[in-house]
Amino acid sequence: MLLHFTKMHGLGNDFMVVDMVTQSVRLPPDKIRRLADRRFGVGFDQLLIVEPPTDPDMDFRYRIFNADGSEVEQCGNGARCFAKFVRDKRLIGRDTIQVQTAGGNIELTLHANGEVSVDMGVPRLQPGDIPFKAHEQRSTYDLRIDGEEFEVSAVSMGNPHAVMQVDDVNRAPVERLGSLMEKHNRFPRRCNVGFMQVLDQAEINLRVFERGVGETLACGTGACAAVVAGRLQGLLGDEVRVNLPGGTLNIHWSGEGHSVIMTGTATRVFEGQTRL
Numbered sequence: 001m002l003l004h005f006t007k008m009h010g011l012g013n014d015f016m017v018v019d020m021v022t023q024s025v026r027l028p029p030d031k032i033r034r035l036a037d038r039r040f041g042v043g044f045d046q047l048l049i050v051e052p053p054t055d056p057d058m059d060f061r062y063r064i065f066n067a068d069g070s071e072v073e074q075c076g077n078g079a080r081c082f083a084k085f086v087r088d089k090r091l092i093g094r095d096t097i098q099v100q101t102a103g104g105n106i107e108l109t110l111h112a113n114g115e116v117s118v119d120m121g122v123p124r125l126q127p128g129d130i131p132f133k134a135h136e137q138r139s140t141y142d143l144r145i146d147g148e149e150f151e152v153s154a155v156s157m158g159n160p161h162a163v164m165q166v167d168d169v170n171r172a173p174v175e176r177l178g179s180l181m182e183k184h185n186r187f188p189r190r191c192n193v194g195f196m197q198v199l200d201q202a203e204i205n206l207r208v209f210e211r212g213v214g215e216t217l218a219c220g221t222g223a224c225a226a227v228v229a230g231r232l233q234g235l236l237g238d239e240v241r242v243n244l245p246g247g248t249l250n251i252h253w254s255g256e257g258h259s260v261i262m263t264g265t266a267t268r269v270f271e272g273q274t275r276l
């Protein structure tokens with residue numbers, strides 16, 4: 001059968017977006033891995049599935065699969081592309097869209113300048129909710145990796161993140177430490193790993209080693225988690241520019257108990273079809 005899809009990206013974090021409102025197809029993990037392959041398949045960091053909601057108060061259900069075939073709870077850059085996709089395909093006529101994800105409900109708002117804001121919900125900081133193994137909530141934890149001690153923050157944006165402060169993202173050992181921390185036994189569901197360089201109260205540089213993918217050019221939930229981690233340590237204010245290898249996101253967070261708002265671009269690359 002022919003599967004119709006749209007290739008999109010948010011700051012170079014790239015996606016295959018599939019409308020399962022008007023199509024129906026089974027995509028088991030081995031098929032997703034084959035489609036994700038950059039030489040033998042379409043190539044993407046995440047597969048995004050648009051489905052009808054199971055909750056009548058929501059407009060859509062948004063499902064996310066990493067390139068390794070694992071289904072995950074949340075994807076921030078994908079959420080902005082999701083908003084553009086459902087509007088471009090005329091699956092909805094409104095500019096504000098309520099979406100159900102495995103990581104919680106989120107609200108997407110399309111702006112006249114083409115940017116999209118996402119209300120990513122309230123970050124979860126209790127260790128058991130991340131999940132992260134610790135006795136109490138703290139802004140940083142000591143983590144032993146490969147015989148060395150590191151200070152990291154643990155944050156859930158629906159999906160689990162570790163955030164480590166570094167002096168210079170260009171010299172950070174993203175591949176080596178990222179792959180070790182992703183599978184650290186204190187993160188029972190693995191984690192995404194952010195390397196954050198604080199420039200001032202309103203600007204950071206960030207590189208993210210994503211769970212189930214490896215380093216990507218940008219990670220929306222990673223940007224939110226880094227701002228939450230930085231603000232809880234008193235390093236950042238409410239409004240932060242996050243510079244990622246693929247571009248910049250604006251993140252607003254006014255502190256514990258409040259939602260994180262992420263704003264950035266969403267880009268359509270091409271329409272495609274592939275035989276399954």
Ligand SMILES: N[C@@H](CCC[C@H](N)C(=O)O)C(=O)O
Pocket residue numbers: 013045046066072073074075076077078159160192210211212213216218219220221222
């Ligand atoms: N690229 C994403 C995050 C995708 C999911 C992540 N790899 C995970 O396993 O949690 C983003 O923009 O947030």
